[in-house]
Amino acid sequence: MSRGFAKTVLASACACVLSMTLAQGAYAAQTLRLAHTAATSHAHHEAATLFAKNVTERTKGEVKVEVYPSGELGDQPALAEQVTMMALDMAVVSLGNMAMYSKKLNAMTAPFLFADYDQAHKTIDNFVMGWMNEGLKSHDSLGLSMFDYGFRQTTTKGVVINSAEDLKGLKIRVPPSTGLLAAFDAVGANTQKIAYSELYTSLKQGVVVGQENPVFTILADSLYETQDQLAMTNHYFDCQVLLINKTVFEGLTDEQQAIIKEEAVNAQNLTRERISQGEAAVVEELKKHGMNVTYPARDSFVKKMAPAYEKVAELAGKDAMDELLAAVKAAQ
Numbered sequence: 001m002s003r004g005f006a007k008t009v010l011a012s013a014c015a016c017v018l019s020m021t022l023a024q025g026a027y028a029a030q031t032l033r034l035a036h037t038a039a040t041s042h043a044h045h046e047a048a049t050l051f052a053k054n055v056t057e058r059t060k061g062e063v064k065v066e067v068y069p070s071g072e073l074g075d076q077p078a079l080a081e082q083v084t085m086m087a088l089d090m091a092v093v094s095l096g097n098m099a100m101y102s103k104k105l106n107a108m109t110a111p112f113l114f115a116d117y118d119q120a121h122k123t124i125d126n127f128v129m130g131w132m133n134e135g136l137k138s139h140d141s142l143g144l145s146m147f148d149y150g151f152r153q154t155t156t157k158g159v160v161i162n163s164a165e166d167l168k169g170l171k172i173r174v175p176p177s178t179g180l181l182a183a184f185d186a187v188g189a190n191t192q193k194i195a196y197s198e199l200y201t202s203l204k205q206g207v208v209v210g211q212e213n214p215v216f217t218i219l220a221d222s223l224y225e226t227q228d229q230l231a232m233t234n235h236y237f238d239c240q241v242l243l244i245n246k247t248v249f250e251g252l253t254d255e256q257q258a259i260i261k262e263e264a265v266n267a268q269n270l271t272r273e274r275i276s277q278g279e280a281a282v283v284e285e286l287k288k289h290g291m292n293v294t295y296p297a298r299d300s301f302v303k304k305m306a307p308a309y310e311k312v313a314e315l316a317g318k319d320a321m322d323e324l325l326a327a328v329k330a331a332q
Helices: 003-026 043-058 076-084 103-109 117-139 178-186 196-204 215-220 246-250 254-288 298-302 306-316 318-330
Strands: 030-035 063-068 090-094 141-156 171-173 190-192 210-214 229-245 292-294
Touching: 030 043, 043 063, 043 141, 043 254, 063 254, 076 090, 076 229, 103 117, 103 178, 103 306, 103 318, 117 141, 117 229, 117 254, 117 318, 141 215, 141 246, 141 254, 171 196, 178 190, 178 229, 178 306, 210 215, 210 229, 215 254, 229 246, 229 254, 229 298, 246 254, 254 292, 306 318
Parallel strands: 030 063, 030 090, 171 190, 171 210, 229 292
Antiparallel strands: 090 229, 141 210, 141 229
């Protein structure tokens, strides 16, 4: 064998190995970490698990998704920060917590914004998603879809709520969301900021008399063990964005991006089915656990909300508040 021929064969072999190595690298499996704070019995975990399964299957294992539930990687403010800093790939985070990155999202925390699930869904699909992502792109983040968390209700121990007046002076835990705090302040409640991780113990020890959450959370986290009254106030529609780091998303192939977008919407639709269609059954389950259920007059709350809307508009910006209210009206 001539020396020249040997060199040619060796060069061809090296080129072949290099080509195979590059091809393997291009299709090497990528693992995305997705974190949320809901219990494993909650619809959000079911949706996250479905998303992970379908993305893995449809990309033939090229993109795998690992789900971290129940706040394993931190609370929602921490998860949001990790995604914006590319320390975490994906998370499910409330819009109230994302408002620190885009102040106009404070508008979505306004109380009594939506009359029902249908109006909320239309507004989110036709307006909120694009409007939200305009503000998040400068923080290296992208909202893929919006998970229903449900209308928030009010629970107490030993205090029956039939109207807004019954909440006056009541010591109630409210999360640090502009609209929620402003709403309960507007009806004269004694609002308390307590970390959710400490809520159950605080209720059990009587640090606060009441709290507010969707019925699914009240059931999943056994809050009925500390509360005996459930008032269906429907004061706030809670939804949480399925967030992905924008740089991570743009590093995927076009086909992988399309699959992730489609499966994000499928996961969103599962939460809508479970939450909106399952609410009545959860209320019945809470009754079985000993909770007395009341349906306070909505008007008794709405007529007191002017100060809350002023505070929300001050933080979100009047233009943002007006834009959102116009979209809500269009969805009626």
